[in-house]
Amino acid sequence: MFYRILTILLLNTFLSFVLISGVQAQDQQIWDQDLKRYLTPQEMGQEDVYLTPEDAAKLTFPESDSIRLEIITLTQDQKRLIEERIGWQFPESTFECFIGETNGKIDGWAFVQHTIGKHKAMTYMVGVDPDGEVTNVEVLVYRESRGSEVGKKRFNYQYHGKTIEDPIRINRDIINISGATMSVRSMSAGVKRALVLADELYLQSQSQSAAINTASRTDKGFLESLLGF
Numbered sequence: 001m002f003y004r005i006l007t008i009l010l011l012n013t014f015l016s017f018v019l020i021s022g023v024q025a026q027d028q029q030i031w032d033q034d035l036k037r038y039l040t041p042q043e044m045g046q047e048d049v050y051l052t053p054e055d056a057a058k059l060t061f062p063e064s065d066s067i068r069l070e071i072i073t074l075t076q077d078q079k080r081l082i083e084e085r086i087g088w089q090f091p092e093s094t095f096e097c098f099i100g101e102t103n104g105k106i107d108g109w110a111f112v113q114h115t116i117g118k119h120k121a122m123t124y125m126v127g128v129d130p131d132g133e134v135t136n137v138e139v140l141v142y143r144e145s146r147g148s149e150v151g152k153k154r155f156n157y158q159y160h161g162k163t164i165e166d167p168i169r170i171n172r173d174i175i176n177i178s179g180a181t182m183s184v185r186s187m188s189a190g191v192k193r194a195l196v197l198a199d200e201l202y203l204q205s206q207s208q209s210a211a212i213n214t215a216s217r218t219d220k221g222f223l224e225s226l227l228g229f
Contacts, residue, residue: 046120048142050151053096053112053125056138060110060127061100070097072201085164085196088189090115095197098125108135109198113190117144118182124151126159126194132203134162134191147180150187159188164195 051059057067072095074082083089092114100107108129114121120143127136137159139151149155158175162168168188170176176184 046143046145048148049140050142051125051138051140053098053140056125056140057098057100057110059138060098060125060136061107063102064100064107065102067098067100070099071095072097072197078200082193082196082200085200086189086192090193097197106130106202109202110136111194111197112140113194115186115190115193117142117147117186118180120144122150122183122186124187124190126191128194128198130203130206132163132195132199134159134195136160137187137191144183147177147183149177149180150183156187159191162191162195164192164199168192168195 053069054067057069061067074093074095079093096112098110098112100110108127110125110127112123112125114123116122122139122143123141124137124139126134129135137156139148139156142148142151155175155177158173159168162173167173168191170181170184170188174184174188
């Protein structure tokens, strides 16, 4: 009797495990609306690695004397403000930012971005110069089975020179790629976020410092003329 009960318990445990595994496997399936089918395991496991963040930073700042990594952690207020400016919410509050410098002067910032393409996240870097313009876009990791053309220079070069004043949207100032619309939208959104990050975290503070320094020099000139020294 004891062995019979033990056998039943083991059988029930096994069946429960099979059912749970089946549910999990079903949950992991991804339906592709364009293909009208579930993605294959090979497509779900697709991951093309093109560059490390360090290599991408060197391409973004080829003439900089030094490149350093800064980990940015947004406060709730900063995150909310940036979301309001770009028009969409994002889950992360920490970003990697590479900073290029030459003779103590900042050449620009390069933000590592992770945004969802069609089904999975793609990783890329967006370089922004002290004038608030995009200088470079490099795809680091692409995880979709289609749409990898967004990593080609003939496509992402159109982001160069964009600022926070530009729409950075498909059919407005960004040319779409057939079959990769979601990836194009994702990259465009990430470029916009990088520009706003640079503006909120670095450019505005630099402008304020410059204004303070200018005011100090103006006050000093007035005193010099008034007191004669």
